[in-house]
Amino acid sequence: MIILTYMNTYRIKVVISLKDDVKDVRALTIDKMLKNADIEQNANFKTGRFYSFCVSSKDNQSAREKAGRICLEVLSNPVVEKFEICSLELVQ
């Protein structure tokens, strides 16, 4: 017996960044540089990693869950990082 489930492909965009209580040293360096170069006094930078990727799933809801799992288990380290799904779109 063959069960056919129609799978859609979704493209997901996520940002992974340090939790608020972890010092973002890279950001502090950029802040300082912009200040010294007189470009911006209080840039208040935050840095993160951006990923865009596809998952195949039967619907939007389950795609979001799968993406969440990938973020948690593959892309981030929950000890120090948090993630945010910025967008999720059906790919035609």
Next chain:
Amino acid sequence: MIILTYMNTYRIKVVISLKDDVKDVRALTIDKMLKNADIEQNANFKTGRFYSFCVSSKDNQSAREKAGRICLEVLSNPVVEKFEICSLELVQ
């Protein structure tokens, strides 16, 4: 004589990633790992760097320009990278 211009603060979020014709070697490795670990067959990853920062400017338009300049001159290398301003918001 003192000229007072009222300056607003805007928070900008940008993503910097490799141009489309530049090979994203990290992404290719991640794709392969996800496939091998049977998590996702065609993840088709793209990687990038995320920044969020503030600029002080008199209006939305000039804030966008300033942010663009910071992206171009400080945060990215325009030879291989492109940037995208994802959001721009007035900070109260």
Next chain:
Amino acid sequence: MKAAVVVFLGTNCEVETKAALEKYSFECDYVNSNTKALLGYDCVFLCGGFSYGDYIRSGRLAKFTPVVGALEEYIEKQRGVTVGICNGFQILCEAHLLKGALLENDSSRFICKNVELKLDFKNVSKKISLPIAHREGKYVFSASDYKEVFAMSFLKYVDNPNGSYLDIAGLYDKNRRVMGLMPHPERAMFAKNFGFDGEEIFKIVKEEIKRG
């Protein structure tokens, strides 16, 4: 005593780790990332390098390989001692086999140099000097783990080079069967300029294996 040195794609300190173990009279095998059979070894070494390019973050992609699954079993059964050096330490943290995580150094640059350390392990307490070579070696942990981590750290920087919380350079798990450290003891066993203090670490490993 038998030691396994795990070689992932991208690992690059396997040769000196094996040589150091052999100098300390271990019998040594390289095992690759597909190995599932670790139970025959008295200790397992995860050594330095850039497993899978350290793409995503250091040590992250290695955790999806079969050998890390086998390692979980090895640790679960408390078969022997597991040691993670540098990238190996990062892998152990990413796989949650040790507490905490390793972030980019405060300088955001790679640091290669010899550093002074304070070694405190059971009745041993002394200053030693070992080489470090890493870009993501800043050891951090969640506030809730403070007590535990504090108790389990055995190696601390005298002059913190990378921003590690509590100057921690190495720690073990609650059973003292898993050890992770950023400095490279295997590099301090051969040449005068790098010293010979690496032996201190191998000595501890040997004693812990004997303890059973």
Next chain:
Amino acid sequence: MDKFIENEIEKRLKRKMNELERHIFSAMWSEHCGYLHSKLQLKKLNSKGALFPAENSGGVKIGNTGVFFKVESHNHPCAVEPYQGAATGIGGIIRDILALNARPIALLNSLKFCEEQKHLIDGVTRGISDYGNSCGIANVGGEVIFDECYRDLPLVNVMAVGIAPLDKVKLSSAKENLEIVLLGSPTGIDGVGGAAFASKELKKDTKEEKIHVQIGDPFTKKKLIEATLEILNVEGAAACQDCGAAGILSSTSEMAYKGGCSIELDLDRVHLALKNMSAAQILLSETQERMVFAVEKRALDKVFEIAHKFELDISNIGKTFCGGGSRDYVIKKDGKILSKTPLDVICEPYCHDLEPVFGQVTHTDEIRENVDVKSALFKIVASPEFASKEWFYEQWDYAVGARTYMQPGFSGAAAVKIDEGFIGLCMDSKPRFVKLNPYSGAKSTFLESYRNLVSSGFEPMGFTNCLNFASPQNEETKYDFVRSIDGLRDISKAFCVPAVSGNVSFYNEKENRRIYPTVTIGMLGCCKKEENLIGALFKKDERVFLLGKKITLESNTGGSLYHSVLFDRLCSKPDEIDIQLELKLKDAILDMADKKIISGALDVSKGGILGALVSALLKSNTGFCGSLLPDKNLEDYQKLKLLFGETEGRYIVSCSDLVKTEAYLLKNNIPHSLLGKCVGDKIEFDGYSFNLDELRKEYKNSIKNALEQY
């Protein structure tokens, strides 16, 4: 393509080129691949005693081991994209070593920047760090030079060293009836046209140059290294060639041309990163992390198996065959033959002869301005060219592999362990000296490396070189180039140290600004015993001797660092070279190291006697008391010359047994003078006194301060 070249090609082909062939020739007849302006000159170099000087990399023989080393420039890519430029430069030079079935064990680099261009410096440093460290090859040494002439024209010369048992060495010539296999990253459009790009001046706006940038993948490179070394030990793996400039085209054509057979490639079989690539794009792509092999049919399965084990892509893209009378390069795609061209036309481009050249060397006067010694010393110690380079080398893993026995900052050369003992490695250049006088400047550069090795306990064995020049169309550049080569040839013959390999980079100019002619030397020496390795370190209570030339007010000190640091001038005549003296000093130092007479040594170079002394004392953390000046009643400018002037043929050594040392020096007729003793925590001589800690602060931090302060 210029008309003259086009005619030349078509005359030799005896027909018109088609479009694909235009691409083929514009790459293969570029300066970068074809050495158009340098080939005839390079023939003059002395390679007697070198191992395989015509291969991807030459080397020297130590016991039963071949030690291969070569330097490569990646100047143009670094100007545009410093991070990837430096990374792929390392990637490229590693492949040249790898092609001989040699395991790469050490890297070095020679960098030149304009000090203000922090983003370039930062990018290059990180590129080397991220790429070299990930590949697991120790970055054991090198040099960094700062000068305004490198503004927008940074020089990034990288050197790799590898070892192979002599009977396992593989060459790059492919005989007939072999399968051609391409291993590694899928071919994409990155870096298409790179060879042509490296062969012209940089444009005004570097942003236009984007398409030529190649992207490095150190993880794949690490796998490629391990896979290649395994493949080349498979029975039936006959030849190997790296896939670098002009990609598949240059590697496959050279393999067949050297082997004297024809070759046919089917481009449909190449594994690609993108669909719908044109034949020219596939052939010319400079996608990184690829190697080409020629293997017997029976070895194919085994070779593919190895590739899969390392999770690398691989494809069998063609074969070599006996073409009867002709030796052709045949390209097929979509079942059609797109081009069939004689290999000699592809691989033997038209060469320009740079000679005869006219030029002359003029020397301006000496400096007679006064600066007091105290502030002069502080300025020199803090100048980025003199200051400690630890900011750079601490970002590079110099210890991975546990072969490093003397690391950067410890001595003038690095010591790397091999089965037969130790090899010594260093990289040097003296652009100011070459600019003043290319003939003697090139010789002086050679000697700089030579003395670095000797003072670390090594017998020099061979050298590699990278010739960085402006456009060979300039008369002055032509002259500089030809005379530099003459200098290298003569000095290498005189010392019986052969040129084993090298690289040429022209067109380092922009908007009529030219770099100084820059000859970079990488030299390799050998030392059998660990206890004979010498550091540039002195111990408390040791005596310090100057060996070699005394400096007098009559000496020539043109090109010295103190001229440029204190007076911002490049002037007066460089010192003469005394070959007999140099040889004598070498023998004496190596012998004294062996007999344990001396314990520390360094050559006198940047910063003269006082510079050498101070750098050793700072590292050793000891003070000094003695005398350096023959006469106290001198004008400041004279003292500067005596203390900081750079002449050839000098070393500083330290010893614990004064009597024994003096006896040895007298008996062997070595010119020497006792400078003083290591005591206390101040540097004291001739009425001057310097606090060690104050000097150290400048020495250690000045580069970090200059580069990390925004």
